[in-house]
Amino acid sequence: MIPERVAAAIRAGRRPVCAYVYDPDIATRRIADLRAALPAGTRVLYAVKANSNPDLVRAIATHADGLEVASGGELDLALAAGAQTIAFAGPAKTDDELRAAVAADAMIHVESAHELRRLTHLARGHHPRTALRVNRAADTPSGSHRMTGTPTPFGIAEDDLDTLPRDLPISGFHLHAVSNNLDAAAHARFVDDAVAWSLTTARRLGITLTYVNAGGGLGIDYTGDTTFDLNRLRITPPPAGVTLTVEPGRWIAADTGWYAAEVIDLKRNHGRWFAVLRGGTHHFRLPAAWGYSHPFTVLPVDDWPHPYARPEVSNVDVDATGELCTPRDVLTRAQHVDRLRVGDVLVYARTGAYGWDISHHDFLRHPYPEVTVLPPVS
Ligand SMILES: *Cc1c(COP(=O)(O)O)cnc(C)c1O
Numbered sequence: 001m002i003p004e005r006v007a008a009a010i011r012a013g014r015r016p017v018c019a020y021v022y023d024p025d026i027a028t029r030r031i032a033d034l035r036a037a038l039p040a041g042t043r044v045l046y047a048v049k050a051n052s053n054p055d056l057v058r059a060i061a062t063h064a065d066g067l068e069v070a071s072g073g074e075l076d077l078a079l080a081a082g083a084q085t086i087a088f089a090g091p092a093k094t095d096d097e098l099r100a101a102v103a104a105d106a107m108i109h110v111e112s113a114h115e116l117r118r119l120t121h122l123a124r125g126h127h128p129r130t131a132l133r134v135n136r137a138a139d140t141p142s143g144s145h146r147m148t149g150t151p152t153p154f155g156i157a158e159d160d161l162d163t164l165p166r167d168l169p170i171s172g173f174h175l176h177a178v179s180n181n182l183d184a185a186a187h188a189r190f191v192d193d194a195v196a197w198s199l200t201t202a203r204r205l206g207i208t209l210t211y212v213n214a215g216g217g218l219g220i221d222y223t224g225d226t227t228f229d230l231n232r233l234r235i236t237p238p239p240a241g242v243t244l245t246v247e248p249g250r251w252i253a254a255d256t257g258w259y260a261a262e263v264i265d266l267k268r269n270h271g272r273w274f275a276v277l278r279g280g281t282h283h284f285r286l287p288a289a290w291g292y293s294h295p296f297t298v299l300p301v302d303d304w305p306h307p308y309a310r311p312e313v314s315n316v317d318v319d320a321t322g323e324l325c326t327p328r329d330v331l332t333r334a335q336h337v338d339r340l341r342v343g344d345v346l347v348y349a350r351t352g353a354y355g356w357d358i359s360h361h362d363f364l365r366h367p368y369p370e371v372t373v374l375p376p377v378s
Helices: 004-011 024-037 054-061 072-080 095-103 113-122 158-163 184-205 250-256 286-290
Strands: 018-022 043-047 066-069 086-088 107-110 129-135 172-174 211-213 243-246 257-269 272-277 297-299 312-321 330-341 345-349 370-373
Touching: 004 018, 004 257, 004 297, 004 345, 024 043, 024 054, 024 250, 043 054, 043 250, 054 066, 054 072, 054 250, 054 370, 066 072, 072 086, 072 095, 086 095, 095 107, 095 113, 107 113, 107 211, 113 129, 129 158, 158 184, 172 184, 184 211, 184 243, 250 257, 257 312, 257 330, 272 330, 286 330, 297 330, 330 345
Parallel strands: 018 370, 043 066, 043 243, 066 086, 086 107, 107 129, 129 172, 172 211, 211 243, 272 312
Antiparallel strands: 018 257, 257 272, 257 345, 297 345, 312 330
């Protein structure tokens, strides 16, 4: 199902159609729903790396409690978007980035003993807000990527916490550990455990705990109907004085985006039907990166201005492939179509997170998609 105003924006675009349409209202509704499901006082940040379109980020910034950034570029974007608060993580922060984060009064998630020493030195005369990003020894709930409980470059090893330099005041811990977790009950257990661990560890280290950031990681099912069920996200309120923060990216942004690409050719090779698109994985790399088939909806375009026959298939399975010269440029494998014609448009929902932002835009130098950010409805 393509919402009417999304279809209208796609139809209004240049031909051949190649476009992203973003609806920020969907992100702001997600934020309101999540906040309502979380313990009172929990702060909901948006992880900018999921989709850094400036208009979308600005719209989200007015509803979220802040933005989570992972680079100096994202920090600049968050400042320009008017973020209420900014949190800054990232395993390779440069001195310039740390200085900019201090100047922006961002909460800095410190990722190593060396980074803590550098920050102490760079921040002389300032009072940076800091929390320790920790790679806990314990295992994390299931998801597509694991950041902790396993060897990664993210955060400080739990074993090293006792020997850290302690020149800067530390307000708590950042424990982002997982991506694309669809099990809300398991996620609630993870957050509860993060708070309990933070209380115990802060006591041991002599830290006055005020801040626990449980990261993002709420999941989206790209190929099925599973949803991250907020009714099962029953998180225990943290004790007085401790503020819980979460910072999802994917779950807030995925459903805000539609990627639309016109069928340029239809052909059969070695027994398979191919719909070849004006577009592809250089605009939406996620299915290629993760190795799954992203479903599409056909947006029929009836007008056919040419004097020659319009190619058409019906009742077949097609692979939807892009305009790149590589057999890996595949968005969809073997999806059934009742009818598909050259000139129709394939519309990919759930492309608002880790779509354009993670893709290799300049490979083959095709023109970029048109981008439309829809205005708020109310
Ligand atoms: C990527 C990231 C997020 C957001 O993760 P999602 O899976 O998109 O929710 C949050 N925090 C940190 C530190 C990240 O790196």
